[in-house]
Amino acid sequence: MVKMGRIVTFASALNEALYEEMERDERVILLGEDIGVFGGVYKVTKGLLEKFGPSRVIDTPISEEGIIGTAIGMAIMGLKPVAEIMYPDFLPVCMNQLVNNAVKIKYMSNGKVSSPIVVRTCIIQGRGSGATHSQVLIPIFMHIPGFQVIAPSNPYDAKGLLKSAIRSERVTLFFENVVLYQKKGEIPDGEYTIPIGSAEIKRKGKDVTITCFSSTVDIVLNAALKLEKEGIECEVIDLRTLWPLDEKTIIESVKKTGRIVTVENSWGVCGVGSEIITRVCEKAIDYLLAPPVRISPPHIPEPASPALVKKYVLSEDKVIDGIKKVIEYG
Amino acid sequence: MVKMGRIVTFASALNEALYEEMERDERVILLGEDIGVFGGVYKVTKGLLEKFGPSRVIDTPISEEGIIGTAIGMAIMGLKPVAEIMYPDFLPVCMNQLVNNAVKIKYMSNGKVSSPIVVRTCIIQGRGSGATHSQVLIPIFMHIPGFQVIAPSNPYDAKGLLKSAIRSERVTLFFENVVLYQKKGEIPDGEYTIPIGSAEIKRKGKDVTITCFSSTVDIVLNAALKLEKEGIECEVIDLRTLWPLDEKTIIESVKKTGRIVTVENSWGVCGVGSEIITRVCEKAIDYLLAPPVRISPPHIPEPASPALVKKYVLSEDKVIDGIKKVIEYG
Amino acid sequence: MDIDKLLWLYKTMVRSRYMEEALLNLYRQGKVPGTLHLSIGQEATEVGVIAAMQKGDLLLATYRSHCPALAIGIHPKYIISEVLGKASGVCGGIGGSMHLSEPQLGLIFTSAIVASQIPVAAGIGYALRYLKRDNVVVVFVGDGGVNNGDFHEGLNFAAILNAPVVVVIVNNQYAISMPVHKSTKVKDLATKAIAYGIEGIIVDGMNPIEVYTKAKEAIEKVRSNKTPILIEAKTYRFLGHYAGDVDQPYRSKEEVEEWKKRDPILYLRNIIKEKGFESKILEIEAEAEKEIADAVEFALNSPYPEESKMFENLW
Amino acid sequence: MDIDKLLWLYKTMVRSRYMEEALLNLYRQGKVPGTLHLSIGQEATEVGVIAAMQKGDLLLATYRSHCPALAIGIHPKYIISEVLGKASGVCGGIGGSMHLSEPQLGLIFTSAIVASQIPVAAGIGYALRYLKRDNVVVVFVGDGGVNNGDFHEGLNFAAILNAPVVVVIVNNQYAISMPVHKSTKVKDLATKAIAYGIEGIIVDGMNPIEVYTKAKEAIEKVRSNKTPILIEAKTYRFLGHYAGDVDQPYRSKEEVEEWKKRDPILYLRNIIKEKGFESKILEIEAEAEKEIADAVEFALNSPYPEESKMFENLW
Numbered sequence A, B: 001m002v003k004m005g006r007i008v009t010f011a012s013a014l015n016e017a018l019y020e021e022m023e024r025d026e027r028v029i030l031l032g033e034d035i036g037v038f039g040g041v042y043k044v045t046k047g048l049l050e051k052f053g054p055s056r057v058i059d060t061p062i063s064e065e066g067i068i069g070t071a072i073g074m075a076i077m078g079l080k081p082v083a084e085i086m087y088p089d090f091l092p093v094c095m096n097q098l099v100n101n102a103v104k105i106k107y108m109s110n111g112k113v114s115s116p117i118v119v120r121t122c123i124i125q126g127r128g129s130g131a132t133h134s135q136v137l138i139p140i141f142m143h144i145p146g147f148q149v150i151a152p153s154n155p156y157d158a159k160g161l162l163k164s165a166i167r168s169e170r171v172t173l174f175f176e177n178v179v180l181y182q183k184k185g186e187i188p189d190g191e192y193t194i195p196i197g198s199a200e201i202k203r204k205g206k207d208v209t210i211t212c213f214s215s216t217v218d219i220v221l222n223a224a225l226k227l228e229k230e231g232i233e234c235e236v237i238d239l240r241t242l243w244p245l246d247e248k249t250i251i252e253s254v255k256k257t258g259r260i261v262t263v264e265n266s267w268g269v270c271g272v273g274s275e276i277i278t279r280v281c282e283k284a285i286d287y288l289l290a291p292p293v294r295i296s297p298p299h300i301p302e303p304a305s306p307a308l309v310k311k312y313v314l315s316e317d318k319v320i321d322g323i324k325k326v327i328e329y330g
Numbered sequence C, D: 001m002d003i004d005k006l007l008w009l010y011k012t013m014v015r016s017r018y019m020e021e022a023l024l025n026l027y028r029q030g031k032v033p034g035t036l037h038l039s040i041g042q043e044a045t046e047v048g049v050i051a052a053m054q055k056g057d058l059l060l061a062t063y064r065s066h067c068p069a070l071a072i073g074i075h076p077k078y079i080i081s082e083v084l085g086k087a088s089g090v091c092g093g094i095g096g097s098m099h100l101s102e103p104q105l106g107l108i109f110t111s112a113i114v115a116s117q118i119p120v121a122a123g124i125g126y127a128l129r130y131l132k133r134d135n136v137v138v139v140f141v142g143d144g145g146v147n148n149g150d151f152h153e154g155l156n157f158a159a160i161l162n163a164p165v166v167v168v169i170v171n172n173q174y175a176i177s178m179p180v181h182k183s184t185k186v187k188d189l190a191t192k193a194i195a196y197g198i199e200g201i202i203v204d205g206m207n208p209i210e211v212y213t214k215a216k217e218a219i220e221k222v223r224s225n226k227t228p229i230l231i232e233a234k235t236y237r238f239l240g241h242y243a244g245d246v247d248q249p250y251r252s253k254e255e256v257e258e259w260k261k262r263d264p265i266l267y268l269r270n271i272i273k274e275k276g277f278e279s280k281i282l283e284i285e286a287e288a289e290k291e292i293a294d295a296v297e298f299a300l301n302s303p304y305p306e307e308s309k310m311f312e313n314l315w
């Protein structure tokens, strides 16, 4: 276990990760909208322009294809660009550079050219900003080969995984979450990184396996705490990395518990849960004591009204209902 | 059963559908790259410019966002645009208009404004054109709510479904397939349409349910024919519409056969098969006699070399192997 | 310009200003879900252009569109309700602050994805011509939107399709924190018209009379020629990018104060006053105050939408 | 211009022409998988620009890049092998005809997604400056690519980032079937430079000497000023868009014949001949013929890649 040192917020853990990596390696360059003078719309990049100057912290126009394309060009030349796309809703705006350039160039050039970029983006689901400012879209980048997809749930993971991503030779999509930015947690004083591709069992339990990530982890842990009182022991897996998926940890857990509930903030259809459940059924169906259960927002855009948002997003209650369903099945 | 009349190719069935709908309704307008004077890169729109003139068959610049955005504007005004995006690989180029406008406007406006466009595109997988000219990407549009996703496997369905799509009030993505364009089939002389959202059982069988669509249907049917000789009776479901998914037909079939194999030309991760298998396991797991099997291309970009393409794309052998796996399980 | 028009411009700007001040208040009280983008300072541009539109002309705009929505005729009570996510909102509370639609009054939609409304405007313009309607479509975009691919593709489409589209760049000098002169090497954004072979016009976006007059001319030209025109209105937002943008580290207080001296409402107020219509002004102001207070009341007292509503209108 | 340069231009154009004719032959024999886009007719533009590049300068281009690949120094045998999907191809047969990379020789990659290479060029240009390398990046794009959003965003980024990028529009008059004058209302595509506050230059893309001279000047200017320049080379493709485009219903035989009279190879051949170097010409032609015949032989005899290869280099 790493020795812990300080309590920091998720946002400042990210800021530290960027700061340290920029200090460590001159090739690390940030680019994106409002990341410099403004310090990012949620202040994650605060102070970095002042410290590292405008040649390393680049405020860009509102040109998402331009941002990703430029980052790819930088990466090809050996720089380590960390691009920010404000919200995942804008990933469709630069989908072409992501899908057709970022994750194809190395493959098509037979390894002669590569473009390991990191793209940071912040999920703003459930904030009342409506259908175009609330999407998650993670499963899209699992479907298309070549992305490393990360969505941490706490400051410790956020810092360690972002540092790993920046040092990685792969194309990374790094999903932050506005709900988590002010969340506090302990991190070590010294340098550390976290291996990409490994899930973490946040809570051991013998009755049911629950997978989750990003903002859903706390919801699930709270639900598990409540269910504990009813005698239900949940095993909670924080996926941390969505792709590559840590199938081993999931399957082993399900073999033990015999039940699987997947929880996600993105839509369910062709989603994270459907991938996990399919793998579980392909490889461990005989261990299942109950049909698998998928929990996700309804398959509609997010409405703006706060009254509806409450019904739309995940809640502890929905998670508890899902877990009870698999438990009560038999 | 509809009375059949003529043998036509898949491409000319589509051409007829466009022709008939344009003749029937002045509001139907085509736009896209090289669809007019050139008649489409695969000649699907041949002759339509000559017949209906340049105000209804619009050759556009290479601006996919422009094409879809313009189509949306037309649809808002009550026209019925049928846009062509040459290949699915270019859907990422216009992903923003598709995801953030086409399927959001009606929802966000509370139904006051709607933009029912049809987007035709042609899968050119397996043709040796490499990683940027071979993608399918269908699951992405199942994941995001609001798309009606169609991928016919034969001339009869192609014509009937395209006509239904043009008359529909929904946003449609219509996936054609270059492999099928020259495929022949019978169609009625007169007018007909096919309801969107209904799968078709192409072959009855009691041993295993196989889902497929687009170019994979013929591969599966051929495999089924071979397996018949070995005494294996396959039930082959041509999904035809990927979204809304005809879950009922699939589940009923699986309840009968107890085995499911999904076959798709898109990648497997968070794919069509994972969605189908998850639904089967959610709703009929107790009927399963064997773990489900997913068959799809490997999770890598498509290589260009014909020697590798052969290994990459689906083949009868891969399908047969998958089916045998579920049968032999027990 | 006749006094009725001047009074209409004044009244509309005042109503918008009061409405947005009320919204800001609600925001500060924590009653606004999501975010809030105010037009305060830019009213001359938005109201002036809309005043120049004819019946049947259509509008597309951005997330910063409470003022345009009001100017085109949506009652403030429905706008405020929408911002609060109430069932009585112009989009039933489903759209929210950034997504307003009222096609019957000409407002097609407001887009929260920067510049994505421009290709849509090209299609609407094309349809207007195809349907032989003698109308134009006006589309607002910010100075920041100009650098987006959709601006480029949309303007080009409008041009080659001979679509009656009037593109209005609301150049308020900043895209969030990005000053316009850092986002492009071009001095005047209207210059970009050259790239599409269309006409570009610069207007003083703080002057409602100039905006109205030049927009009117441009709109009528587009109506008859069926060729788009690009208008750049140079203006300024007095407040932060969104209501939460208080510090505004990207610009100086002095700069803001300098621009505030050119407040379009004060400017027009003086002109009308000099023409001897002070009583009219006071009447307008009192009415607007009451109207907005009532609208806030209405919105606050309105119910939220039923849960079932969120499952409607997907397709 | 010194005779060595002229001979190099001639030799390179001839080698490219022979190589592409050989490829067309292979295509007609059904030996080319996928599609095939030939530069025949446009060689002056592609070779002329590349001749003007210095050691360490970099290139990004399009799917129509067998000629640029050869000009930058990739041996035809590796190009032909790649087109055929052989293990000996420049990208091991994984990339294919449209996706060529050889960074050691300066060719970063060729893009089959129209215009998507331009923002990448901006980033490469930025990196060159950041790394204090005194080099430029040249990026080719077709006339059709100019209307794409990536062109707009890429040029603007290059301009505001002061990136040493030379954007060369290979205006061969058509984007598949779309004539350039229908895809934009602008007469000269070089005009679009105005929208980015950069210099735009028109060159006669059928004249290798002019292309070389003007490109050289532009490249050196970009190298010292770190400001992009846009070059429009007016040229023509003699064959269809791709090898299968035989009918070409979008243009007349007369038009094609008219342009063929300006074949850059014949043009330069005459100039060199007049200068008294006919024997050199014959030597070049004989050598090229042999080189290409050998290269075809090499490619045909090369093995296909092993299956395992396709699982490499995903990340």
Ligand SMILES: Cc1ncc(C[n+]2csc(CCOP(=O)(O)OP(=O)(O)O)c2C)c(N)n1
Residues within 6 Å of the ligand: A033, A062, A064, A086, A090, A093, C062, C064, C112, C113, C114, C141, C142, C143, C144, C145, C146, C170, C172, C174, C175, C176, C241
């Ligand atoms: C495609 C896209 N990228 C980023 C954003 C986030 N964003 C919202 S408003 C804004 C600035 C827009 O500036 P401008 O176009 O000048 O309009 P203004 O806000 O000044 O009215 C940005 C970056 C967005 N909404 N859409």
Ligand SMILES: Cc1ncc(C[n+]2csc(CCOP(=O)(O)OP(=O)(O)O)c2C)c(N)n1
Residues within 6 Å of the ligand: B033, B062, B064, B086, B090, B093, D062, D064, D112, D113, D114, D115, D141, D142, D143, D144, D145, D146, D170, D172, D174, D175, D176, D241
């Ligand atoms: C984004 C995108 N849309 C469409 C295509 C299909 N396509 C390939 S080449 C081409 C025409 C390109 O014309 P131009 O840019 O003039 O280049 P040229 O082929 O004449 O060299 C088109 C439409 C593509 N490759 N990429």
Ligand SMILES: [Mg+2]
Residues within 6 Å of the ligand: C142, C143, C144, C170, C171, C172, C173, C174, C175, C176
């Ligand atoms: Mg602005």
Ligand SMILES: [Mg+2]
Residues within 6 Å of the ligand: D142, D143, D144, D170, D171, D172, D173, D174, D175, D176
């Ligand atoms: Mg061209």
